[in-house]
Amino acid sequence: xxxxxxxxxxxxxxxxxxxxxxxxxxxxxxxxxxxxxxxxxxxxxxxxxxxxxxxxxxxxxxxxxxxxxxxxxxxxxxxxxxxxxxxxxxxxxxxxxxxxxxxxxxxxxxxxxxxxxxxxxxxxxxxxxxxxxxxxxxxxxxxxxxxxxxxxxxxxxxxxxxxxxxxxxxxxxxxxxxxxxxxxxxxxxxxxxxxxxxxxxxxxxxxxxxxxxxxxxxxxxxxxxxxxxxxxxxxxxxxxxxxxxxxxxxxxxxxxxxxxxxxxxxxxxxxxxxxxxxxxxxxxxxxxxxxxxxxxxxxxxxxxxxxxxxxxxxxxxxxxxxxxxxxxxxxxxxxxxxxxxxxxxxxxxxxxxxxxxxxxxxxxxxxxxxxxxxxxxxxxxxxxxxxxxxxxxxxxxxxxxxxxxxxxxxxxxxxxxxxxxxxxxxxxxxxxxxxxxxxxxxxxxxxxxxxxxxxxxxxxxxxxxxxxxxxxxxxxxxxxxxxxxxxxxxxxxxxxxxxxxxxxxxxxxxxxxxxxxxxxxxxxxxxxxxxxxxxxxxxxxxxxxxxxxxxxxxxxxxxxxxxxxxxxxxxxxxxxxxxxxxxxxxxxxxxxxxxxxxxxxxxxxxxxxxxxxxxxxxxxxx
Ligand code: GP9
Ligand code: MN
Numbered sequence: 001x002x003x004x005x006x007x008x009x010x011x012x013x014x015x016x017x018x019x020x021x022x023x024x025x026x027x028x029x030x031x032x033x034x035x036x037x038x039x040x041x042x043x044x045x046x047x048x049x050x051x052x053x054x055x056x057x058x059x060x061x062x063x064x065x066x067x068x069x070x071x072x073x074x075x076x077x078x079x080x081x082x083x084x085x086x087x088x089x090x091x092x093x094x095x096x097x098x099x100x101x102x103x104x105x106x107x108x109x110x111x112x113x114x115x116x117x118x119x120x121x122x123x124x125x126x127x128x129x130x131x132x133x134x135x136x137x138x139x140x141x142x143x144x145x146x147x148x149x150x151x152x153x154x155x156x157x158x159x160x161x162x163x164x165x166x167x168x169x170x171x172x173x174x175x176x177x178x179x180x181x182x183x184x185x186x187x188x189x190x191x192x193x194x195x196x197x198x199x200x201x202x203x204x205x206x207x208x209x210x211x212x213x214x215x216x217x218x219x220x221x222x223x224x225x226x227x228x229x230x231x232x233x234x235x236x237x238x239x240x241x242x243x244x245x246x247x248x249x250x251x252x253x254x255x256x257x258x259x260x261x262x263x264x265x266x267x268x269x270x271x272x273x274x275x276x277x278x279x280x281x282x283x284x285x286x287x288x289x290x291x292x293x294x295x296x297x298x299x300x301x302x303x304x305x306x307x308x309x310x311x312x313x314x315x316x317x318x319x320x321x322x323x324x325x326x327x328x329x330x331x332x333x334x335x336x337x338x339x340x341x342x343x344x345x346x347x348x349x350x351x352x353x354x355x356x357x358x359x360x361x362x363x364x365x366x367x368x369x370x371x372x373x374x375x376x377x378x379x380x381x382x383x384x385x386x387x388x389x390x391x392x393x394x395x396x397x398x399x400x401x402x403x404x405x406x407x408x409x410x411x412x413x414x415x416x417x418x419x420x421x422x423x424x425x426x427x428x429x430x431x432x433x434x435x436x437x438x439x440x441x442x443x444x445x446x447x448x449x450x451x452x453x454x455x456x457x458x459x460x461x462x463x464x465x466x467x468x469x470x471x472x473x474x475x476x477x478x479x480x481x482x483x484x485x486x487x488x489x490x491x492x493x494x495x496x497x498x499x500x501x502x503x504x505x506x507x508x509x510x511x512x513x514x515x516x517x518x519x520x521x522x523x524x525x526x527x528x529x530x531x532x533x534x535x536x537x538x539x540x541x542x543x544x545x546x547x548x549x550x551x552x553x554x555x556x557x558x559x560x561x562x563x564x565x566x567x568x569x570x571x572x573x574x575x576x577x578x579x580x581x582x583x584x585x586x587x588x589x590x591x592x593x594x595x596x597x598x599x600x601x602x603x604x605x606x607x608x609x610x611x612x613x614x615x616x617x618x619x620x621x622x
Pocket of ligand 2: 253254294469470
């Protein structure tokens, strides 16, 4: 044993084994990765190793004086990468991608939320770094420098290459289209490990950056054919029922659908919305489809009927692209278009992106009066935000299309004492309890907002569209939420948690609850049709939710999907209503459509293909 420990490879073996075990441990405690069989478990165990062998293998080429420093620096950097992914995962149930580096300002603003997810015991992610330094310093015999002959180095790297092939080979057998579905990051990390994933991400970054240069109009034709073919006719019963009205779109921060019609301690969480849905079109099977771009993704999807990107936020990566967004369309038809949001204008790069989306005006932080009394957490409290927004809306030439983005119901869900309207100490999760209270506050803000719209004469001639931008409850509280909902904590339940409310309120119309399965991508054609505007021939991936031929399909950015009968998640097909596992064949029919649709939408964005769009491309259905 002693001899083995003092071999010339010990300086490599010690850091590799330590990091390997740490990574595997992190898989088990920090990431929620579903393992279906022992082969997958084996890949999971194996995959950090290949990367570590390569990186620490480089130490074989480093001179004696620098070798230990190289080992420590590499060790530390990899540990930081791992820990960053762990923290990121706590928020987003996702892994870091390079395009996120475009948005440093946004991360700074996450400050308060960020610290809430850092724990003292996280120090354990770095304890091994100290152990390594200690061993190097105190047990010098394990780190004696010996030159490794070049032939041995070759064997070392050949064996590493062999291991990579074995890893990829087994992965391919398990998940054949792994790289075609590179938006499914959990599958990727599960198969190639978090470190190799970062390398692969670097490759994707290079590839997608070049895509615009090589794009040509032909690239759009196939996609256009697909979209045209899938267009569905509007339902004549609803077409144009909101013609000529103002459109007020309210994006509700982190608002999930489970709060609707639910009580805590016998009190409604959303008393106002519960009443409102009785006289509105309320969609109770509607899902957010956002990815790493969060609120900005929801804005992007809603306005463009395109998917957000699988990596990063399109608001940051492609703000100069050509788009055919709802604000631009409406602006061309004589509407005034505006976005109102009490945050700095650069947040999510809105100021730049809004130009491309066709917003005539952007009322950002500078337009709002924010004081110590009327702000909390992320900024202006919703009640004050709505109140001040109504004043701005009053000044807009009509008809207008105005989007209002709320903020108070944002993680970590803090409220001033006077804004707590319900006692919600009902779950084990402090975050979830607070969430229920901030949602209750938001509901009150909406009630007052509607009152003010009425008082200012803006209500009767408007259509008000309210939707949740994305989930607010994150991975670490999924279990508590499942319990609160009295559901088993499964991949199916997690998908159902991604439901957000969609309420379309048209004063004078009776409304109804509609159970069509849809997502944010459907809002553009749905709204335009209500306004009496044709969308045939546009490049929309979504479908009018009122149409009798709506496909009843909601595709998530990571490849999960929901139909009226099934839910596909974690590579498993579930029955939608019962949540029980069902035969893969039931979901298989959608699998290709989902992959195709997400990849097509990516191609449009990466290639900036809408710049080639022209009306003659329209191909009418036979
Ligand atoms: C910030 C707000 C919140 O302006 O949109 O962003 P989020 O963190 O939810 O994406
Ligand atoms: Mn948001």
